[in-house]
Amino acid sequence: AQSVTQLDSQVPVFEEAPVELRCNYSSSVSVYLFWYVQYPNQGLQLLLKYLSGSTLVKGINGFEAEFNKSQTSFHLRKPSVHISDTAEYFCAVSVLTGTYKYIFGTGTRLKVLA
């Protein structure tokens, strides 16, 4: 069975500092990886995705993530965060089980401090 683990439920960081949000997955089949962001009282917005090719993926708002197959990880990074980055971040894998569906992690709440 496939699963996604986001070990950090909350990550506080000061403004303009770098941040890494961790995501590990478990799957016996090929996976496709996504990071979504959810602002308060809103739906999910795609930050970036890895389908194939280069393992370093760049997304919107200055975020990037690196797919590491040997460590089954897809950590999200940003070199300098802003107050506006405060939100919930979800890692997801898309697996083919009859149809493609997302399996989400439990989320990491990023709180950027002034």
Added chain:
Amino acid sequence: ETGVTQSPTHLIKTRGQQVTLRCSSQSGHNTVSWYQQALGQGPQFIFQYYREEENGRGNFPPRFSGLQFPNYSSELNVNALELDDSALYLCASSLVSGSPETQYFGPGTRLLVL
């Protein structure tokens, strides 16, 4: 190009009642997926519809059912509501069903069951 919309935004029901949630997919998208997001959790896959047919289902009982219409709108119906059904319900649309395409999420409907 309009995004994914959902109605209503909030809803309060009592245990045992039935509820219908609505979603309007992004224009041209032939696939819609529904997710349940309990408080403090990641979204859980309920089911997916492709060209008006159910095309995959998560671990949810049959009292969760859906419909997809030719005009790209869809419905999630929940019968015999239980307290644990209180959650944010998200729909997500995508263009095709046979590949891990990006899913575009609506803002969600927050359901409270008393």
